[in-house]
Amino acid sequence: MEPSHSNTAQSRRSVDRKTIEKNRRMQMKSLYSELISLLPHHSSRTSALPDQLDEAANYIKKLQVNVEKKRERKRKLVATTTFEKLNSAGSSLASSSVDVSVPKRLPKIEIQEMGSILHIFLVTSLEHKFMFGEIIRVLTEELGAEITHAGYSIVDDAVFHTLHCKVEECDYGARSQIPERLEKFVNSVN
Known part of the structure; x- marks a missing residue:
């Protein structure tokens, strides 16, 4: 009786692994689709998955560079604007602007x-x-x-x-x- 019990347990574990793997693949496919849908050009849907992932990675890098440029520009504008506001606030020493x-x-x-x-x-x-x-x-x-x-x-x-x-x-x-x-x-x- 033990051999059949062992086969049944192995069979269940094999089915469990297959189900887990199938669910993982479905989840990854859903995540890939969501990522690709966020790209500005949806024409890449027909390209291979590695190409789509490369496009997404490049787009993210481009966004990071743009964010850094905008942060730097904002920092400069804030510093300049703050100083101009302080300078024009009516100094008691107007000649020392x-x-x-x-x-x-x-x-x-x-x-x-x-x-x-x-x-x-x-x-x-x-x-x-x-x-x-x-x-x-x-x-x-x-x-x-x-x-x-x-x-x-x-x-x-x-x-x-x-x-x-x-x-x-x-x-x-x-x-x-x-x-x-x-x-x-x-x-x-x-």
Whole structure:
């Protein structure tokens, strides 16, 4: 009796494997069809499956390149637009507007005072990006300011730094020297 029981078990396992394999093939065929339907040109339906898969892979690579280009363009536009908005926001030092179109004239600084808050916009070249750290050091260690926001964005060879800080209560004369001192530091590098 055991040999027939063994044959029955083998027969069931063989049927199970065939069913599993058939289901797998059907699922893969469905996934291939779905992938090919997403391609912009549906004329490739008549070509062989490996050719269709190559076309899909090439299309995905092309999309990835386009996404990267668009991300880079967006990053540049956001950086430029943000800086232009900040620059046109009505600076208390209108004569110190920053010209980002001429990298040779960098670094440039603009400081906006709003009560006890200073908004500092610094544009440097990549070779002068150390200045941002030095300005933070001067503000915190020497002038006792509290940094509330610091950030930067890089567009081509220009680095756009933004810094917001709160100046501790001190006499107005000392606080009014902060913009002058920072501008002097930046101009000494020019």
